[in-house]
Every structure is written in C-alpha cells, then in structure tokens.
Amino acid sequence: MTAPANGPLRVGELRPSQLLHTYGIGSVTDLPNLSTIVLGLDHWELEKAKPLTEDRLLAAVRRRLGPQVATLRTPPHLPETANPFDEWARVGVPVALFPRWLRCSREQCNRLAPASSGLFELVENFYRPEETRYVHNCHGQGRRRPTAVPARFLLACPAGHLDDFPWMYFVHRGAPHPDSCTLELLERGTMGEAANIFVRCSCEGVNARSMAEAMGARGERELPACRGHHPHLGTFEECGEKVRTIALGATNSWFASQLRVFSLPRALEPLAQAVREHWRFLSPLAAIPAEAAKMLLPTQACWPELEPYGVDRVWTAVTGEASRVAAGEAGQPSEDDEFDLATPEWRAFTALHRYDLPDFTTEHEPAPAKASGWLQRVVLVHRLREVAALTGFTRIDAPEWLPQSDDPAVQRAAPLSREAPTWVPCAELRGEGIFLAFDEKRVAAWEKDPAVLDREKVLRSAHRTWCLARGITEPQWPGIRYVLLHTFAHTLIRELALECGYGASGIAERVYARSGDEPMAGILLYTAAPDSEGTLGGLVSLGRHESLGASIEHALSAARLCSSDPMCAEHDPRVHGRLHGAACHACLFAAETSCERGNHYLDRSLLVETLASGLGAFLP
Known part of the structure; x- marks a missing residue:
C-alpha cells in the first residue's frame, strides 16, 4: 500500500x-x-499486476461494466527483500490521506484543522512504515511531538459518495465565518459517545456544539445536502441526497460489489485442462510451423503454468486441441452459458464422474443413511479455486441487501474509475468444500404443500414491503426453495465450525436454487484462503458419511429450538418489513464473510418444526 504524494x-x-x-x-x-x-x-500501475485467466468471470464482468473490460488482474505486488529502498517498496496499491482533517492528540491542544493547513508535518519511516505519522508542533521536539490523528467523523450518502465532515459549517450552524477562526475537537467523559464530543470555535459568540446534533434524523436536517464527492477519484457530481454522519471505521462506510466464480473443469486430464484455459493465447501458435511454435511457447504469459509438462507435451496438446476445435468438437458456449454463473457450476458438481485436476478435485461419497430420503448426492471437493472480481462498491446498504442484478444502476454501485474501466482487480483463493444436492422430487413436492404456500405469501409480503421502503419498484423474490436451502446452509455452517477447526466466518456458502427445465436444489459449503489455511482437509473430512450424518442431525436439532424462542419462532416479518422469518443471531445469522445474502431469506420454520408451527417443515 503506497501513498502517491x-x-x-x-x-x-x-x-x-x-x-x-x-x-x-x-x-x-x-x-x-x-x-x-x-x-x-x-x-494504479499495471506493470506488476498479474493477469488472471477466467473466461466465465470476465464475461460476467463485461456484462455488468461493459465490453471495454479486457483483463482481470491481481493487485500490483513484488516480493519483499531486506532492503526497504528496493523496488518492491515502491510497488503497491495507491492510497491518499482521508479524512483530510486532523486533530492533535495532545490533551491540552486538541487542534482541529485540514492537513493542508500547514499545521501538521508528515514524519516518514521507511524501515517501519506502520509508524509513518503526522505530528503537531505544539509541544516538544523530535519524536516527542504529539501525533495528529484523523478526525473521527465523515459524511456518506446511499449513492456511494463520501466526504469530510463540514466542521466549520456545523459549529457555525451554516453562518458565514472568518478565515482566521480555529477549531478544537474536545472529548468530555470516558464513554466516547457522540454526545460527549464537542466542536469549539475560537470566534466570539459561537458556542461549542455536540456531535450528537449531527447524528440521525436531526443531522440530516442540520447538515448540507451531499455534494457528490468521490474522494477515491477526486471528482464531484450532482447528488443532493441527504447525508449521514458516520464514524471513522464504521462498517457501513463501504461494501464490496463483487462477482465470484469457481474454476471449472474443461477436461479430465490436467495438461488438456491448462491448454483449454489458455486457448485464446495458444491458438495463434497452432497456425505456424511446429519448430517456430515450440520456440515461441516459452514467451507466452501462460508458460509458467505449462512449463512443468515440457515443450513437446504442451505442443502435442496444442495441436490436439486445434484439431478438436477445427472438427467442431470443442463447442462454443452460448451467451446464456457465459452469463449464467450457477448452471455450469451445478453441472460440474453433479457430474457422475470424479475430477482430479489441480484446481478442481472431487470425490463422491454415499449419503448418510438417515438423510438418504431427501439428500440425493454428497460430493467432497478436495481442491477448489475461486476467483472474485471487484466491480464497484456501495455505502450505507450492502449490495446483497439490494435486488440481485448485473446493472450497477440498480445496485447504486459507485464506480472504480473515472472512465469506464478496462480491467478490474481480482483475487484468487484456493480451498475445499462439501457439496450437497437435495432430492428434486422431494423439494418439488414440498413447494406445493399448502402450508408452504401460505408461508411463502407471508415472506413475499414482507419482502415487497422491504423493497418498496427502499424505492425498489420491482422486487425480485428468490423463491421459497432458496429460503429452504439457505436456511439449511446456515444451520450446517454453525455445526461444522464446531468440528472442522475453521472459524464460522471462514466457511462460505453457495446456494443453488432454481425451478424450471433444469432445476437446481443444493448447497456448497467451502473454505477458501490465499494461503494453505483453505486446504487443510478439515472440512472435507466432515463430509464422510459417518461424520456428515451426525453433523446434520445435530444441526437440525439445534435449529428446532432457539434461545430467543418464542420471540424468534413467532416473528412476523410483515410487521417491520423484514427479509427473514424465524431467524436471529442466536440461531441462524452468520458472519458477513459466510453469507451470500446478508443474513436475509432465512426461516427455520420451513426447515424443521419450531415452537410456533410444525406445518410446512421440510424435515418434520
């Protein structure tokens, strides 16, 4: 992480x-x-940003951000050396100071001013960059000078804008003020609450003002409208929405808008898989003489992945793939296949044969005896590669709380660049998982149960109320099947986390729920990390039928009774327009990194019998 000043x-x-x-x-x-x-x-500087090959993800990103997106890249990086002045120390992700208002940490000073005022000095530390700081020259010399800390409050709006808090405007209540006045940010008491933090101006007749007056509905009335500032771009645009005062470091100040895919098999043999993954780079070589092509192979960007197989084997695989493409055996994916991320994954996980590839290794396991009536298939995924792309971000509300759409305008996602981006940052993670496919006939019959249909009306009514309260005119209901599978995934995550050695926040979910011509009813619970933590085998070992059966039984037993019952079981989502039924932090809610829908669309009463009702439960 580098600052470009x-x-x-x-x-x-x-x-x-x-x-x-x-x-x-x-x-x-x-x-x-x-x-x-x-x-x-x-x-960003792209020289040290490695391109990633993942055609399905690139197609999905292009659909969301436009056809001008050419590549997926990792953040720029060079390995560290012992010399802090080497090139690696100048390569990284660029950052800028924000907020731009600083406060002296000396208790007798508390001076509040912009960093550009000249009152604060940046002290660099090349050997220990985490100690780089701004200081105020109000007391002492050298290292004894007090540190200038960032101001504690910012302004944000639902359109994704972020701005410095208008300190002068706030303390003067919007009235004009002389340029010579100075500010102090005082904290009284020990609780750190906004009511105990005061802004004081040196001007005569101006009273100190509590930050409590900048919070909530009063703050929206007292503060100026949003001026449409994107500090990460240095741009302003028309906005005018009401702003919200948020604390520095607040969790609702930034939510990632992402697209994620798994690297899926294209062949049964590792070399053929690698050639097909990089075919768009290798295909031109198939049209030139063999000797020249073999000389050019090591110059290709994908060569580090192919080098272990040797030039001759790689060239044989290239010619074989060229023949297959010429014969029309390769088959070009349709537009729907490129944009539908779930269907290809479902087909790979439900394939009858096993895969043994570097980034996709599966093994079929018998379903536990007690769950064989509704659990059709268990697949242990020993190796899994996930690639995630950042396509934008939101503030105040997370993207998963908004309608699922590839249109950033619907999600109100803020842009990543001033112009339409030609690339997006990505991260690749490797891990393991357990895939469970439900019996389709059992799920389809359950969906037609009158009690289930009645419960769906309740949940859909609450869903409609929630969406209309946020100005969403076309609510997209994920379906009662999704609520069932999503609920089951959360119950099992909690149970597996107790046994597998990973924290609950380290186990993520992927829910496959769809009716129609090619129905899907299944979940994937997986762990993925950029290091070895994601491939220790602890999760896969719990997928063995002798362990999985006990885990499912314990998970369902825990779901039947919540420590917040009867309030949790009797919760009516229509009262306040909630997106969940019988669910709360004590029974179903998971960490933000685990849930793909922000702990929405959960209902224990659809999965098991609860204190409130036993009608419509999939597993009575």
Whole structure:
C-alpha cells in the first residue's frame, strides 16, 4: 500500500483478499497512525499486476461494466527483500490521506484543522512504515511531538459518495465565518459517545456544539445536502441526497460489489485442462510451423503454468486441441452459458464422474443413511479455486441487501474509475468444500404443500414491503426453495465450525436454487484462503458419511429450538418489513464473510418444526 504524494511512500500492507472484501477501492483504511482511502484504478500501475485467466468471470464482468473490460488482474505486488529502498517498496496499491482533517492528540491542544493547513508535518519511516505519522508542533521536539490523528467523523450518502465532515459549517450552524477562526475537537467523559464530543470555535459568540446534533434524523436536517464527492477519484457530481454522519471505521462506510466464480473443469486430464484455459493465447501458435511454435511457447504469459509438462507435451496438446476445435468438437458456449454463473457450476458438481485436476478435485461419497430420503448426492471437493472480481462498491446498504442484478444502476454501485474501466482487480483463493444436492422430487413436492404456500405469501409480503421502503419498484423474490436451502446452509455452517477447526466466518456458502427445465436444489459449503489455511482437509473430512450424518442431525436439532424462542419462532416479518422469518443471531445469522445474502431469506420454520408451527417443515 503506497501513498502517491511526492512519489510512492509505503505506509502499510494488506492481503490481496482484503483489497476485495474489506479495504477495496473507495474504502477508508485505518492504519496505526494514518487513515487513508484506496484510490481508483486511474492511479494504479499495471506493470506488476498479474493477469488472471477466467473466461466465465470476465464475461460476467463485461456484462455488468461493459465490453471495454479486457483483463482481470491481481493487485500490483513484488516480493519483499531486506532492503526497504528496493523496488518492491515502491510497488503497491495507491492510497491518499482521508479524512483530510486532523486533530492533535495532545490533551491540552486538541487542534482541529485540514492537513493542508500547514499545521501538521508528515514524519516518514521507511524501515517501519506502520509508524509513518503526522505530528503537531505544539509541544516538544523530535519524536516527542504529539501525533495528529484523523478526525473521527465523515459524511456518506446511499449513492456511494463520501466526504469530510463540514466542521466549520456545523459549529457555525451554516453562518458565514472568518478565515482566521480555529477549531478544537474536545472529548468530555470516558464513554466516547457522540454526545460527549464537542466542536469549539475560537470566534466570539459561537458556542461549542455536540456531535450528537449531527447524528440521525436531526443531522440530516442540520447538515448540507451531499455534494457528490468521490474522494477515491477526486471528482464531484450532482447528488443532493441527504447525508449521514458516520464514524471513522464504521462498517457501513463501504461494501464490496463483487462477482465470484469457481474454476471449472474443461477436461479430465490436467495438461488438456491448462491448454483449454489458455486457448485464446495458444491458438495463434497452432497456425505456424511446429519448430517456430515450440520456440515461441516459452514467451507466452501462460508458460509458467505449462512449463512443468515440457515443450513437446504442451505442443502435442496444442495441436490436439486445434484439431478438436477445427472438427467442431470443442463447442462454443452460448451467451446464456457465459452469463449464467450457477448452471455450469451445478453441472460440474453433479457430474457422475470424479475430477482430479489441480484446481478442481472431487470425490463422491454415499449419503448418510438417515438423510438418504431427501439428500440425493454428497460430493467432497478436495481442491477448489475461486476467483472474485471487484466491480464497484456501495455505502450505507450492502449490495446483497439490494435486488440481485448485473446493472450497477440498480445496485447504486459507485464506480472504480473515472472512465469506464478496462480491467478490474481480482483475487484468487484456493480451498475445499462439501457439496450437497437435495432430492428434486422431494423439494418439488414440498413447494406445493399448502402450508408452504401460505408461508411463502407471508415472506413475499414482507419482502415487497422491504423493497418498496427502499424505492425498489420491482422486487425480485428468490423463491421459497432458496429460503429452504439457505436456511439449511446456515444451520450446517454453525455445526461444522464446531468440528472442522475453521472459524464460522471462514466457511462460505453457495446456494443453488432454481425451478424450471433444469432445476437446481443444493448447497456448497467451502473454505477458501490465499494461503494453505483453505486446504487443510478439515472440512472435507466432515463430509464422510459417518461424520456428515451426525453433523446434520445435530444441526437440525439445534435449529428446532432457539434461545430467543418464542420471540424468534413467532416473528412476523410483515410487521417491520423484514427479509427473514424465524431467524436471529442466536440461531441462524452468520458472519458477513459466510453469507451470500446478508443474513436475509432465512426461516427455520420451513426447515424443521419450531415452537410456533410444525406445518410446512421440510424435515418434520
């Protein structure tokens, strides 16, 4: 992570996955002594950003952001060396200071001013970049000078804009003020609440004002309308929405809008799989003489993945693939196949044969005896590769809380660059998982149960109310089948986390729920990490039938009774327009990194009998 002021200055480090999930473009990163914002793609240097090959993901990104997107790339990075002045220290993700208002941490000072005012000095530390800081010269010399910390409050709006808090406007209540006045940010008491934080101006006749007046509905009335600022791009646009005061580091200040896919098999043999993955780069070589093509093979960007097989074997595979394409055996994916991310994954997981590839290894396992009536297939996924692309971000509301659409306008996603992006940042993760496919006949019959239809009306009514309250005129109901499978996934995640050694936040879900010509009813629970943690085998070992059966029984037993019952079981989602039925933090809610829909569309009463009702339960 580098700051581009007067040349790159390394100020900290993040893992690649964090740059997509937590501290992506437009997010505020809280470092030990600095607060920075990750700049847009216009400021990134691509020389050290490795391209990734994942055609399905690229097609999905193009559908969302436009056909101009040419590549998927990892964040720029070079391995570290012992010399902090080597090139690696100047390569990274660019950031800028934000918020731009700083406060002196000395209790007798508390001076509040912009970093550009000249009152604060940046002290660099090349050997320990995490100690880089701003200081105020109000007291002491050298290292004894007090650190200037970032101001604690920001302004955000649902359209994705972010801005510095208008300190002068706030303390003067919108009235004009002289340029000579100075501000202090005082904290009284020990609780750190907004009501105990006051802004004081040096001007005569101006009373100190509590930050509690900037919060909630009163703050929306007192503060100016949003001026449409995108600090990560340095741009302004028309907005005018009501702003919300948020604390620095608030979790609702940034939510990633992502697309994720699994690397799926294209062949049964590893070399053929690798050639087909990189065919768009290798296909031109098939049209030139063999000797020349063999000389050019090591110059291709994909060669590091092919090198272990040797030039001769790779060339044989290239010619074989060229013959297959010429004979029309390769088959070009249709437009629907490129844009439908779920169907190809479902087909790969439900294939009758097993795969043994570097990024996709599966093994079929018998279903537990007690679950054989409704559980059709169990597949252990020993190796799995997931590639995630960042396509935008939102503030205030997370993308999964909004309608599922490939249109950023629907999701109100903020852009990653000033112009339409030609590439997007990605992260590849490797892990393991368990795939469970439900019996389609059993699920289809359950969907027609009168009690289930009545419950669906209740949930759909609440869903409609929730959407209309947020200005969503065309609510997209995921279906009662999705609610059932999603609920089951959460119950099993909680149980597996107790046994497999991974934390519950490290187990993610993928729900496959669809009726129609090619119905889907299944879940994938998997763990993925950019290091070896995601492939330790602890999750797969619990997928064996002797362990899985006990885990399912314990999970269902725990779902029948919640410590918040009867309130949880009797919860009516229509009262306040909620997107969940019988579900709460005590029984079903999972970590943000685990749930693909923000803990929405959950209902224990559809899965098992509860205190409130036993009608319509899939597993009575």
